Amino acid sequence: MVVPLSYYLALSVALFALGVIGVLVRRNILVILMCIEMMLNAVNLAFIGFADHFKAVDGQVFVFFVMTVAAAEVAVGLALIVAIFRTRATVYVDDLNILKW
Amino acid sequence: MTRLAIGGGIEIIFFILAGVALVSGVLVVFQRHPLRSALWLIVNFFAVAGLYLLAHAEFIAAIQIIVYAGAIMVLFLFVIMLLNLRLPETVGKLPHIGQKILGIALAGFTALILIYGFSLAKLAPAKEGGPVGLGNTESIAKSLFTDYLLPFEVTSVLLLVAIVGAVVLAKTRLK
Numbered sequence: 001m002v003v004p005l006s007y008y009l010a011l012s013v014a015l016f017a018l019g020v021i022g023v024l025v026r027r028n029i030l031v032i033l034m035c036i037e038m039m040l041n042a043v044n045l046a047f048i049g050f051a052d053h054f055k056a057v058d059g060q061v062f063v064f065f066v067m068t069v070a071a072a073e074v075a076v077g078l079a080l081i082v083a084i085f086r087t088r089a090t091v092y093v094d095d096l097n098i099l100k101w
Numbered sequence: 102m103t104r105l106a107i108g109g110g111i112e113i114i115f116f117i118l119a120g121v122a123l124v125s126g127v128l129v130v131f132q133r134h135p136l137r138s139a140l141w142l143i144v145n146f147f148a149v150a151g152l153y154l155l156a157h158a159e160f161i162a163a164i165q166i167i168v169y170a171g172a173i174m175v176l177f178l179f180v181i182m183l184l185n186l187r188l189p190e191t192v193g194k195l196p197h198i199g200q201k202i203l204g205i206a207l208a209g210f211t212a213l214i215l216i217y218g219f220s221l222a223k224l225a226p227a228k229e230g231g232p233v234g235l236g237n238t239e240s241i242a243k244s245l246f247t248d249y250l251l252p253f254e255v256t257s258v259l260l261l262v263a264i265v266g267a268v269v270l271a272k273t274r275l276k
Binding site: 002003005006007008009010011013014015016017018019020021022024025026028030031033034035037038041044045048049051052053054057058060061063064065067068069070071072073074075076078079080081082083085091 | 115130146161212241248267
């Protein structure tokens, strides 16, 4: 292993925290979905780092599954966003408060 | 393998790719227009794919580019353009400064918890020897079709459900 595992984990934590900032700070539901994708990528990076560290292929198989689930999630999420936009004409989460309280 | 012989250069490449990933990640979060966020996210995905290559995950790097940077981001760009958002986030839509500070503080707290958890973990030392078969398509396929056969089949059902769900959501009008 040329690059130490700790480097991969540090970068993974940094990218995950960036995604958390995006989800908490941004108001545009599309950008929030993109930040969720970034968090999934950060987790994948940790998986790949561990797979390289332990020389086991299982981590890479898990990344494969995470990617599949992410693709399904994006397809359904974007369909929901389009449906919401057609009825409410907004993509800002502040305006989507019908389930609040 | 030539890449094992040039050990010192690999770390430099790692830091370059990590820098690209972090900068593009910051730009994804702080761009006003979602279209620019999406384009920077593609840069982020390419940098992460390069990092996968450094960790001997060639197959995963390839499907990272094909599935993430290709399919998923094209879907994002289609929807952004379909919705035809004329204005970027205007003043009333922006978070208050207190919300921003709280969000960044909570994210920092999350990062601290993660770092603490990783530092507690007692990892076995890295296995010696080269990456024998690690990351090539054959070994992943062997693992997928033997040890992980049931999850693999369940994944196909999940994709079918996602297709049906997306079509239903796109066709029906919500009240």
